[in-house]
Amino acid sequence: MNLTELTLTELRTVLQNGETSSVAATQAMLDRIVAQDNDIKSYLTITDELALEQAAAADKRIANGDESPLLGVPIAVKDIIATKGVPTTAGSKILEGFIPPYDAFVVEKLKEAGAVILGKTNTDEFAMGSSTENSGYFTTHNPWDLERVPGGSSGGSAAAVAANMAYAALGTDTGGSVRQPASFCGVVGLRPTYGRMSRWGVVAFASSLDQVGTFGRTVADCTALFQATTGYDKRDSTSLDVPVEDFTAALTGDIKGLKVGVPKEYFIEGMDGEVETAVRTAIAKLEELGAEIREISLPHTEYALPVYYLIAPAEASANLARYDGIRYGPRIEGADMIDSVKQTRALFGPEPKRRIMLGTYALSAGYYDEYYGRALKVRTLIKNDFQTAFEQVDVIACPTSPTTAFKIGERVDDPLSMYLADIFTLSLNLSASCGLSVPCGFDSKGLPIGLQLIGNTLQEAMILNAAYAYEKSTNWNLNL
Ligand code: GLN
Numbered sequence: 122m123n124l125t126e127l128t129l130t131e132l133r134t135v136l137q138n139g140e141t142s143s144v145a146a147t148q149a150m151l152d153r154i155v156a157q158d159n160d161i162k163s164y165l166t167i168t169d170e171l172a173l174e175q176a177a178a179a180d181k182r183i184a185n186g187d188e189s190p191l192l193g194v195p196i197a198v199k200d201i202i203a204t205k206g207v208p209t210t211a212g213s214k215i216l217e218g219f220i221p222p223y224d225a226f227v228v229e230k231l232k233e234a235g236a237v238i239l240g241k242t243n244t245d246e247f248a249m250g251s252s253t254e255n256s257g258y259f260t261t262h263n264p265w266d267l268e269r270v271p272g273g274s275s276g277g278s279a280a281a282v283a284a285n286m287a288y289a290a291l292g293t294d295t296g297g298s299v300r301q302p303a304s305f306c307g308v309v310g311l312r313p314t315y316g317r318m319s320r321w322g323v324v325a326f327a328s329s330l331d332q333v334g335t336f337g338r339t340v341a342d343c344t345a346l347f348q349a350t351t352g353y354d355k356r357d358s359t360s361l362d363v364p365v366e367d368f369t370a371a372l373t374g375d376i377k378g379l380k381v382g383v384p385k386e387y388f389i390e391g392m393d394g395e396v397e398t399a400v401r402t403a404i405a406k407l408e409e410l411g412a413e414i415r416e417i418s419l420p421h422t423e424y425a426l427p428v429y430y431l432i433a434p435a436e437a438s439a440n441l442a443r444y445d446g447i448r449y450g451p452r453i454e455g456a457d458m459i460d461s462v463k464q465t466r467a468l469f470g471p472e473p474k475r476r477i478m479l480g481t482y483a484l485s486a487g488y489y490d491e492y493y494g495r496a497l498k499v500r501t502l503i504k505n506d507f508q509t510a511f512e513q514v515d516v517i518a519c520p521t522s523p524t525t526a527f528k529i530g531e532r533v534d535d536p537l538s539m540y541l542a543d544i545f546t547l548s549l550n551l552s553a554s555c556g557l558s559v560p561c562g563f564d565s566k567g568l569p570i571g572l573q574l575i576g577n578t579l580q581e582a583m584i585l586n587a588a589y590a591y592e593k594s595t596n597w598n599l600n601l
Contacts, residue, residue: 124149129194129288129342136183136193143183143193146288147176147237150195154239154286162261163271163281165200166208167240175237182235190369191349192235197287199278200241201248202333203322204228211324212244212274214257215468219450225322226357227291227333227350234349239287242277246470247441248298248326250274251542254533255472262529263305265568269526272302272542275336279306282336289337289346295326296429297521297546299334300558304521304571307560307597309343309588310336312546314555314579316361318347319354327436328359330429330550340559340589344368347581363579371582372589377411379587382514386422387545392523399562399570400520403591407518410590417514419506424499425548430540431483431496432551438480441473475536500551507552511577516587520545521558521571545573553578559588560597569597 124146127135135141151169158164172195179193198204201211203221205228210216224232231238245255253261253276261276263269264284271280275292279302282290292299294312303310311334318333325331335350337343348369353362383404388397408414446452446465453464469477483492510517523544532538549556554575561572572591576584 125153125285128339129337129345130339132194132288133190137188143176143179143237144173146193147172147195147239150239150286157284157286160262160267161264161280161284162259163242163277163284163286164197164240165210165212165243165258165277168207168238171207172237172239179235179237187235189234190345191231193237194288195237195239196231196346197239197242197278197281197290198228199244199275199290199292201244201293201324202228202291203324204238204241207241209241209324211247212256212258213246213469213473215444215465216450221322223322226319226354228322230350230352236349242275242281242290244277245274245472247324247437247473248274248293248295249437249472249476251297251301251539252532253277254529255470257470260529263526265307266526266566268528269568270305270529272305272526274298276302278336279303279308279310282306282308282338289335289342291346291350292334292336293323294332294334294550295330296433296550297543299336300521300546300556300571300573301543303336303558305526305569307569308336308338309340309557309559310334311343311347311557311581311585312549312555313347313351313581314361315553316359317555317579317581318351319357319360321354321356325440327433328440329436330433340585340592341369341372343557344372344585366582368582368585371586373586374590374593376407376587376590379412379516380514381407381412381414382417382510382517383414384417384419384422384510384517384519386419387519389523392520393525393564395564396520396523396525396570400572403561403572404518406594407587407591410594415514417510417517419510419548421499421502421506422548425503425551426540426544428496428499428503428551429547430479431492432500434476434480435483435493436480437473438477438484441477444469503548504552507554516584517575519573519575521573522546525564525566525568525570549575555579555581555584557584557588559592561595562597
């Protein structure tokens with residue numbers, strides 16, 4: 122039995138049957154990280170000793186009859202999520218060496234569930250990017266083609282799961298950062314409804330858009346991690362106090378009569394022809410499985426990109442004001458206090474600097490109403506588009522990304538072309554929907570393509586089940 126090739130669900134079965142131990146699975150993952158991660162570079166920090174301690178503790182719980190669904194399972198955590206006693210950098214030099222004194226809510230939940238934390242994965246600095254090339258440390262490589270990006274900003278998590286260096290992983294999705302790297306790396310990535318997963322302990326980028334999400338090699342695996350880490354948390358004022366359904370039980374694979382909308386605005390010029398073919402074929406498959414397909418319209422789609430790039434930088438410019446060398450991370454001593462703050466803030470890389478400037482400008486007196494205020498109004502129009510659509514259909518199906526993984530270096534000097542990588546994922550964050558990416562084929566270069574399924578507010582169970590039904594009818598996820 123090659124432990125690293127098992128899915129999370131399969132690992133749980135063999136752990137429970139006593140065919141292997143969590144210590145063995147954790148060691149197998151750590152060995153694989155040593156063997157593969159020099160090339161892929163998905164981890165910023167590997168917590169090997171802690172992981173083996175957690176695994177030994179999980180083995181004891183299993184021996185005592187505990188059957189918690191994540192018990193003993195090695196998981197990776199995006200480095201923007203606080204881990205007590207373990208460095209958390211958000212991919213930025215401005216947080217180099219920062220060791221949080223507490224765990225994020227989702228990490229508390231992982232620990233309660235008895236999961237094993239393998240380490241912290243690479244991210245674009247403060248999750249600003251679509252390729253991990255904006256990481257202050259190094260670029261992560263796509264396991265399918267090392268010359269290509271894994272997507273971003275949760276590229277480290279997606280690559281680690283795709284390359285069997287974690288059974289599942291946590292990421293965050295502010296504008297597509299779980300779904301787009303899932304699509305580029307050929308794994309499943311879920312971005313739940315805003316407020317489903319507590320943001321307590323998640324380094325803030327754009328607070329009205331940020332949301333934790335989960336990656337797995339299969340829909341069931343992605344669901345298992347979501348199930349274990351979601352829930353109400355009073356420390357996050359935007360956390361939704363709603364019941365946690367049994368999402369795993371909802372994976373019936375039955376989608377007969379499910380109304381699936383295909384938004385005409387998502388099949389645009391400039392989209393890769395092979396992506397379009399794969400996504401249209403996947404939609405036909407959903408129909409074969411019993412879904413009813415109809416064309417819908419999300420008329421304000423074209424405004425999502427400019428609206429997002431006003432709102433996200435505006436919120437970021439406020440959130441990033443706290444990095445002054447006084448409270449967190451490194452401090453560079455200057456001639457006086459102002460000089461110290463200036464020199465310390467120079468540790469931000471180019472992308473956060475660009476966004477702080479954009480955001481500060483958009484919020485400044487005289488421009489506030491014209492830019493930020495108008496963006497908020499158009500955000501409402503985008504939100505309304507989704508509400509109207511969900512009066513007609515249950516689920517929306519479209520591509521996750523207009524292209525497959527691009528080459529490292531290809532877009533990094535052209536911010537606009539990088540921003541365009543998220544053209545199909547941004548709208549969801551501006552609305553109150555949830556969404557996921559599930560593998561739906563390969564292009565002629567052998568690179569994975571993702572199908573995006575979008576659900577109405579709190580309809581995670583429905584989109585996960587639709588993805589599950591689709592996945593069962595194909596074997597795209599088993600090709601790595
Ligand atoms: N690529 C988008 C950005 O750079 C989205 C990032 C994210 O979802 N964190 O803002």
